[in-house]
Amino acid sequence: MRLHRFIGNFDLSKKGVSANDADFINQARNVLRLKVGDKLILCDGNLNEAVAEIINLNKESTELKILETYKNQNEPASPAGGPERNTILYCPILKKENFEWAVQKAVEVGVKEITPIITARTVKLGLNKDRLKKIIKEAAEQSGRGILPRLNEAIIFDEAIKSAKENDLNLFFQAGYPPLRHSMSKFEKVGIFIGPEGGWDEEEIKKAQSSNGFTIVGLGKTVLRTETAAVIASHQSLA
Numbered sequence: 001m002r003l004h005r006f007i008g009n010f011d012l013s014k015k016g017v018s019a020n021d022a023d024f025i026n027q028a029r030n031v032l033r034l035k036v037g038d039k040l041i042l043c044d045g046n047l048n049e050a051v052a053e054i055i056n057l058n059k060e061s062t063e064l065k066i067l068e069t070y071k072n073q074n075e076p077a078s079p080a081g082g083p084e085r086n087t088i089l090y091c092p093i094l095k096k097e098n099f100e101w102a103v104q105k106a107v108e109v110g111v112k113e114i115t116p117i118i119t120a121r122t123v124k125l126g127l128n129k130d131r132l133k134k135i136i137k138e139a140a141e142q143s144g145r146g147i148l149p150r151l152n153e154a155i156i157f158d159e160a161i162k163s164a165k166e167n168d169l170n171l172f173f174q175a176g177y178p179p180l181r182h183s184m185s186k187f188e189k190v191g192i193f194i195g196p197e198g199g200w201d202e203e204e205i206k207k208a209q210s211s212n213g214f215t216i217v218g219l220g221k222t223v224l225r226t227e228t229a230a231v232i233a234s235h236q237s238l239a
Helices: 022-031 096-109 129-143 157-166 202-210 226-237
Strands: 005-007 016-019 039-043 048-057 062-071 086-092 113-118 169-173 189-193 214-217
Touching: 005 022, 005 129, 016 048, 022 048, 022 062, 039 062, 086 096, 086 157, 086 226, 096 113, 096 129, 096 226, 113 157, 157 189, 157 202, 169 202, 169 226, 189 226, 202 214
Parallel strands: 005 039, 086 113, 086 189, 169 189, 169 214
Antiparallel strands: 016 062, 039 048, 048 062
């Protein structure tokens, strides 16, 4: 039977864990209906995990017994020998449900960071950061991630281009260009740039073409919605 997973600020170095986080207690007690004797998986967000048994569960606190500890093996491996590869999705702000879907699925496929960007053709600007962070956490738990992906502050396109120069490679996706034809496994830090619903404007394309470390690629012959492109491109970058 698959055990429910929880990512949080857990100290897994001891034989027992006490938790008084209200969200954790509500999820375990009221949503999942877990009870004393049930087992679950705790993750500290730093690749450390443990199978734990519930010893006590009430409205105010939870006591758990650590049965087994181990390292999460689900994160993309780093070619430099580090714990995982860092893939950053630079996604234009979309209307609420579309952006939330893109964030959820990008976390499931393995991105480590999500940076909302404001482009020349971005229409929606509002973001519910608390809701997005909750979606990220739930997606990370559901998909078996060993870390909690980070939601960065929204920035304008020019700032995103500048900050992305720290990446080993940046893939700038634009319709009409050949698809990605090689593995990303040798790159440790990869940026994924997805255009807005109206597409990149000419100045943005020129800036990407003239920026070091940027490769312009496509996603095939069909025209994809932004949220669809974000997920497919993220998955390709982790292959």
